[in-house]
Amino acid sequence: MDQLDNIDLKLLRLLGEDSRLTTKELAAKVNLSPSPVFERVKRLEAAGYIKKYIALIDAEKLNYGLIIFCNIRLKQHDKSIGHQFVTDIMKLKEVVECYNISGDYDFLLKVYARDMKHYQDFVFNKLGSVKSIGSTHSTFVMCENKNTHNINF
Amino acid sequence: MDQLDNIDLKLLRLLGEDSRLTTKELAAKVNLSPSPVFERVKRLEAAGYIKKYIALIDAEKLNYGLIIFCNIRLKQHDKSIGHQFVTDIMKLKEVVECYNISGDYDFLLKVYARDMKHYQDFVFNKLGSVKSIGSTHSTFVMCENKNTHNINF
DNA sequence: CTTGAAAAATGGAGGGT
DNA sequence: ACCCTCCATTTTTCAAG
DSSP states (O other): OOOOOHHHHHHHHHHHHOTTOOHHHHHHHHTSOHHHHHHHHHHHHHTTSEEEEEEEEOTGGGTOOEEEEEEEEESOOOHHHHHHHHHHHHTOTTEEEEEEESSSOSEEEEEEESSHHHHHHIIIIIGGGOTTEEEEEEEEEEEEEEEOSSOOO | OOOOOHHHHHHHHHHHHOTTOOHHHHHHHHTSOHHHHHHHHHHHHHTTSEEEEEEEEOTGGGTOOEEEEEEEEESOOOHHHHHHHHHHHHTOTTEEEEEEESSSOSEEEEEEESSHHHHHHIIIIIGGGOTTEEEEEEEEEEEEEEEOSSOOO
């Protein structure tokens, strides 16, 4: 699949907002019949433009009301230490996102916790047992103003 | 809907990973027949545990290869300035997430850009025209190691 | 891309524990 | 209250033109 036309892009935008739109509904929105839309979507899936379909779950309703961005500095910076850190961090269910970043710190984690007590336990007992960590700095989210989960292309 | 049993939680976990699982497939995984599973999912949707269904689009394939976390300090901290900032920032398509945070800065933005040139343009021309901004600090993502898009409850 | 038809899933009625 | 087994309707999926 070499390049996308405007209809492909529109389908991606629509599905990125609401993946429960039926082929018929998509067809109406792009002024085509269902069959070609179906084929286009299959092609977009096969070519990897659509990575997966998920349901967005309300974290607050499940008593995960606290979001924290946790900056982490490693003790050393060789490749194996970094790789070990990522492997260790992957196992922690509270960690939803993990980025290798530029600047003062090496990694940025997005963490979901039930409350402060839970986060304290996470930092002391879970991060505390990851040997490669040198120091951490936590930034607490007071309000999530926007989260689209997809790029707005 | 007062409280969820283990089957409800399992359904949320399954749909949070793959929302294209059919009622039949979900039923097999929780050892029930399709009908009660269908009803449970509808209840979870109506009660807001499932916020929406989306397709995850590959940003890199659409030439949005650069992720930046942009820390922002406002000039002043009264309510109306903060509200105006959020309103202005919402309109910027490059901004995918926006958080009101504790610490040295007031807001944290997650930004997707095509490349450095695009990001430079974003900072100078788009953020540059948001009057409420005092100063900014950008952290560049070198590697996205993990992004689950949902809590792991 | 269109038409059209088979296969599958959705969504509901009615009954059982 | 919760679950099950059908069954009609709709949607998906894939031919052939």
